[in-house]
Amino acid sequence: MSLTHAILGLLTITPMTGYELKTQAFDNSIAHFWQADQAQIYRALSAMAEQGWVESRLEIQEDRPNRKVYYITEAGREELHRWLHTEQPLPVHREPFLVQMFFASELDTATILNHIARQREGHAARLAHYESIEISVHDDPEIARKRSFWRLTVEIGVAVERAYLEWLDRCEAVVRELDQLESQPHDQATFPNTSATD
Amino acid sequence: MSLTHAILGLLTITPMTGYELKTQAFDNSIAHFWQADQAQIYRALSAMAEQGWVESRLEIQEDRPNRKVYYITEAGREELHRWLHTEQPLPVHREPFLVQMFFASELDTATILNHIARQREGHAARLAHYESIEISVHDDPEIARKRSFWRLTVEIGVAVERAYLEWLDRCEAVVRELDQLESQPHDQATFPNTSATD
DNA sequence: GTATTATATATGTAAAGTCATATATTAACG
DNA sequence: CGTTAATATATGACTTTACATATATAATAC
Structure with missing residues (x-):
């Protein structure tokens, strides 16, 4: 399961609580390619702890909840590396709006x-968000290498959102054109059409 | 649920069996924005029949299974129209490969x-498939209108796949570049860098 | 002749994801 | 002063999706 491996990867960056994973990692850093809700993250952490891939330490806080x-444990790192070497299938795409467009x-x-x-509006907001992510360059070549990959994941997000915005403009144009055609007499469409196959 | 409404929509085109929905509709016509497995389709059809949105007629065949x-029923059409008027959320995106790229x-x-x-390879195959879908123009303005929308859903598929192919080329270039940097002495990266923020 | 593919429907089970709600404290807002 | 938001973890219940398998027949491939 990729959720598990996303968490393992995130914990290699720094140890975190479930809350931080949700609010900082999933809702911000990797929201453009993996979304998970809070319940899922907490349950995944429990399962991973049972597997021995992570360990938790309770930090007592006086003013806030503990x-x-x-x-991540050594076993967790091993599992992450095993998974990183596996071939992953293309993402499944299920888009309710495209079902609506089809009909x-x-x-x-x-x-x-x-x-x-x-x-x-939604896609413009997503694009603005991705474009606001600034991943600065870094002197340390190891950190620089890491960031190059982070940057690449943001770039595909930006590219896809731009493609959507362009396409939505085209959709609007097509819909307006169809609307104009309909308000004209129908028999205008009876000129011979040689490219029609049926 | 969009699966239900995708099926309702497909049945407005023509009555179909579960098998035809799977092999002709889901695996071909709308595979680029909605995928469903066979078990799901059959169970959805049962549930929809109970709801009164569809009705089935058993056609006995001698040589093949019945x-x-x-x-689709009138109630099904009403439900489809109700749903078509609702606002749909942006698609959730979960891409295991991008998790791998991130780490x-x-x-x-x-x-x-x-x-x-x-x-x-996968994206190239998808692109080739989408580009092979030919939706011819049609004299009948109602059919032409329908096809305009079908064409639009294919166009976003093509646009997204092209964006991926371009991005994958860029990924390859970046990875090769990083590889070359690593094989060079590390102290080459110590020149002052004014744009770094941390 | 045997194995595979195509046609056709169905169920069992498990994994993954969603939604609601519970608990507890502090800070900020109006 | 009361309500909402933020911090923090957890569970119950449900929906959706995925994977495996069962059944049955005909056509095709090797």
Whole structure:
């Protein structure tokens, strides 16, 4: 399971609590390629501790709730490396909005344009977020190497979001064009069409 | 649930069996934005029949196993339209390979390059598949309208795959560059760097 | 002749992900 | 002064997805 291995990887950077994994790592650093909810993270940590891949130390705090800081173990590092060497399948893609677009002929123009506008907002926000991530260069070649890979993962996020924004613009244009065609008399479409196959 | 609504939509095109939904619709027409396995489709159809959104008629065949053809009902159409009007969240993205890239500093160059090459093959195959989908124009304006939307869903698939291929090329270049830097003496990286923030 | 592929439906089970809620304390907001 | 947000962990219940397997027949491949 990649969630487990994402956590193992994150704990190689620094020991963390479940809360920090959620708020700092999953919701920020790696949100563009792996999302996990809080319940999942805590349960994964428990399972990983049972496996011996992580260990936790309870840090007592007076003013705030106690922290359970998780550390990766040697067995955890081994498992991470084993997994990093395995070949991973392409991501499965399930996008409800594309289901809607596929059947959008059932909808009126205004509704479709509204859906497109909402998606546009979401993708624009994602793009802005990815573009705001600045991964500075570093003198230490090991740290620099690490950051090169981090930067690459952000770059694909940016590229995909840009592709979506361009495509959504095109969607809008196509929908407006279809709308105009409909308001014209239908018999305008009867000129011969040689490229039609059926 | 979008799977249910994808099926409802597909059944508006033509009545189908679970087998046809799987082999023709999910594995071909809409594979680039919604994947479902056979077990899921059959169980969804059962649930939808109980809901009254679809009805089935058993077609007896002598030479082949009997077919259970599903038809969308009026209630199913209503549910489809209700759902088509709802706003859908952006797709969640979980990509195991990007987890590997994020932690790829733990891997040797050869392994990373191999992973990149495998992903490249997969994305190239997807792109080739999407580009092979030809949605011809049509005289009937209603059919033409439908196909415009189908075409749009293919276009985003093509755009995303192209973005991935470009990015994978860039990944390869970056990895090779890092590899060359490592084989050089480390003290070459000690010249002052004013853009580093930490 | 035997094995595999295609057609066709179905269930058992497990893994993964989502949603709601519980607990407990402090800080900030209006 | 009361409510909300932030910090911090945890569980119950459910939905969704994945994987394996069972059944049955015909056609095709080797």
